Every structure is written in C-alpha cells, then in structure tokens.
Amino acid sequence: MATAQVVKVLIVDDDSVIRGVHKMLLARFAGFQITEAENGKVAVDHFNDGNEFDLVLMDKEMPEMDGVKATRTLKEKGVHTKVVAITGDESASGAFLEAGADAFLVKPTKLSELVNLLKNFNLLN
Structure with a gap:
C-alpha cells in the first residue's frame, strides 16, 4: 500500500478565528499537517529553525x-515554498506578488478557490 503524501501547511494570521477557519477548510483533505503562526516574524522564525512547509497561507496586516x-x-532567503497571500485587502495583490507570493486570494476564502489552488500546486490528488 502506498504511503499518502503529507502536505505541510503554515497558516499565518494574527486572528485565531481566521486561522481556525483555514484549518477547518484544510481538514477536509487527508494528509494535511497544519502549523500556525500569529505573525510574519513567527513564520520566518519557523523557517529559520529549519522547519519545511509545502504551502504558506499568509495574511497581510499583522503585528x-x-x-x-x-x-x-x-523569498530573499531562498525559500521555495509556495506562499499564498490571503487578505481582505484586494489592493494588496501587487505588493504581495512583487514580494514573491505565488498566488493571491481575497478573504473570506472560498473552498472552491482553495481546492483550485491546491490542485494547481499539485498538493491535492
């Protein structure tokens, strides 16, 4: 029997409710391992500590x-992980894409958008 792929996702948002919503959406799929970070500094620290992720869901406004x-x-550190900006600020897409984000979604996140994204990144079968 083949071993299922584990997809490691880092959810970065200062709002614990939003992190919970994203966790709930990802829980629909088997094999997802979720780590949470309450701001961008904590997210960067995870990578500095040697942690690896397949996907980062990144909010914009955080302390x-x-x-x-x-x-x-x-991205300047050479991290190749897919980073998806997820924010309520539609005008932030240019800044995120210029910073190296691989995709941009507007909150509230729709399951269909997340599924398409995961398929495009080959993280869903």
Whole structure:
C-alpha cells in the first residue's frame, strides 16, 4: 500500500478565528499537517529553525511583521515554498506578488478557490 503524501501547511494570521477557519477548510483533505503562526516574524522564525512547509497561507496586516515583509524575507532567503497571500485587502495583490507570493486570494476564502489552488500546486490528488 502506498504511503499518502503529507502536505505541510503554515497558516499565518494574527486572528485565531481566521486561522481556525483555514484549518477547518484544510481538514477536509487527508494528509494535511497544519502549523500556525500569529505573525510574519513567527513564520520566518519557523523557517529559520529549519522547519519545511509545502504551502504558506499568509495574511497581510499583522503585528511585528506584516505578510508582505514576511513573504519578501522568505523569498530573499531562498525559500521555495509556495506562499499564498490571503487578505481582505484586494489592493494588496501587487505588493504581495512583487514580494514573491505565488498566488493571491481575497478573504473570506472560498473552498472552491482553495481546492483550485491546491490542485494547481499539485498538493491535492
């Protein structure tokens, strides 16, 4: 029997309710291992500590380090993990994409959008 692929996802948002919603959406799929971070600095620290992820869901407005700066920092460090900006600020897409984000979604996140994204990144069978 083949071993199922484990998909490691880092959810970065200062709002624990939003992190919970994203966890709930991802819980619909088997094999997802979720880690949470309450701001961009904590997210960067996870990578600095040697943790690896297949996908990062990144909010924009957060204390200590916002999502755009965190995305830029990760990409400048050579992190190849897919970073998806998920924010209520539609005007932030340019800043995120310039910082190196691989995709941009507007909150509230729709399951269909998340499924398409996961398929496009080959994280769903």
